[in-house]
Amino acid sequence: MLETWLTRELGITVPLVGAPMGGRAGGALAGEVTRAGGLGLSGAARYNTAEWLAEQASTAREIGGGPLGFGLMTWSLSADDSLLGAVLEHRPQVVSLSFGDPAPYVGRVHDAGALAISQINTIEDLRVVEAAGVDAVVAQGHEAGGHTGRIGTLPLLQQVLEATSLPVLAAGGIASGRGLAAVLAAGAHGAFVGTALLASPETVGPAYARAKLLAAGSADTVYTDVFDKARHQPWPSRWGGRALTNSFTDRWHGAGADEETIAEAYTGEDPDIGVVYAGEAAGLVRAEKPAGDVIRDIAAQAEALLARFR
Ligand SMILES: Cc1cc2nc3c(=O)[nH]c(=O)nc-3n(C[C@H](O)[C@H](O)[C@H](O)COP(=O)(O)O)c2cc1C
Incomplete structure (x- = not known):
């Protein structure tokens, strides 16, 4: 067993x-990850409701039988923090x-008996979340799927591990298992896996999202804000989103068009236009595989690789 903080x-x-993956990771996925021995997080998007959260919580608990996250x-909480309360x-x-x-919210998380953890993208972010009192940080690199920063996982992880006494995940x-073994050997206490x-x-x-992912190679992603514009998501400009390339990104990424034009051209119904965030x-990712098997396989391979050094 790989034991860490x-x-x-x-x-x-x-x-x-x-x-946590808004729009892709609900209670069923989270529950299976937890049932396999990890911790599954349900990702709440801005448009999710308290009812949706309640359903995910009960599904995740029922399947996972372990911790909930x-x-x-x-x-997005600065305009309306009701999702945190929910x-x-x-x-x-x-x-x-x-x-x-996270400073305005960490106290409430702790009062409710939970650990607060933050994904960070720079050393400056590290200082912000440390001051806010989080319990652990996650160095999230540029190659990640979904919204992320601009520094690659390994350069960021090395800097963060040197710079903090908080537990660090990657x-x-x-x-x-090769990726997990690498970050554990570097000093991380675990990893977030999304893609x-x-x-x-x-x-x-x-x-169409699963088939598109299976057909994609590692060069088939783009770091872009076109899907935020297309869907009127007011993300701060420092975070782009990494998604699979498709005919929509070919046409609009870097084209300099305004939000209205981009939004008018978008539909999530068309598989060649709709966003598939992925890293x-x-x-x-070469085959459709139950989430529990994904987690067990990564863990077993990492354990075998790291056992070589005992
Ligand atoms: C489809 C998708 C949606 C995501 N949504 C969120 C989100 O709602 N909140 C969040 O903190 N991170 C989100 N992320 C980022 C993940 O939490 C995580 O950092 C990322 O998946 C790790 O990189 P990987 O995809 O290479 O495993 C999302 C990632 C993906 C792929």
């Missing part, structure tokens, strides 16, 4: 977190507050 703190057996986008009602063990300063590009889970039948989202690990 994360596994000890949560009483889990695998140092892997099923990443949610991920929220910090910047999350805390379910007494989760972990709340991920990423993309923004995110971005980790989709096999690795996106071909699993427990994901939610459009029917550079896409090329490592």
Whole structure:
């Protein structure tokens, strides 16, 4: 067993977190990750409701039988923090507050008995979340799927590990035991995996998303804001989103068009236009596989690789 701060703190057996993925990771995916020994986080998007959260919490608990966790986008709470209150009602063990300063919310998370963790993209972010009092940080690299920063996972992870006494996890590009072994050997206490889970039948989202991911290679992603514009998502400009390339990104990424024009051209119904957020690990995901198997396989391979050094 790979024992780290994360596994000890949560009483889990695998140092892997099923990443919060708005629109793709609900209670079924989170529950399967937890049942396999990790911790699955349901990803709450801005448009999700308290009812939706309640359903995910009960599904995740029923399937997972272990700790419960949610991920929220910090910047979106400044306009309306009711989703945080709704999350805390379910007494989760972990709340991920990423993309923004979590200072206004960490106290509430702790009062509810949960750990607060934040994904960060720079050393400056590290200082912000340390000052906010989070319990652990996740160095999230540029190769990650979904919204992320501009520094690659390994350069960022090395800097963060040198710069903090908080427990550090890694995110971005980790989709096999080799990736997990690498970040654990570097000093991380675990990893967030997102893209690795996106071909699993427990994901939610459009029917074409899993097939598109399976067909994609690692060079078939782009870091772009066109899907935020297309869907009127007011993300702060410092975070782009990594998605699979398609005819929509070929036409609009970097074209300099205004938001209205881009939004008019967009429809999520068309598989060649709709967004499929995914990271550079896409090329490592070759078959539709239950989420529990993904987690168990990554953990077993990492354990075997690291055993060579005992
Ligand atoms: C489809 C998708 C949606 C995501 N949505 C969120 C989100 O709502 N909140 C969040 O904190 N991170 C989100 N992320 C980022 C993940 O939490 C995580 O950092 C990333 O998946 C790790 O990199 P990987 O995809 O290479 O494993 C998302 C990622 C993907 C692929």
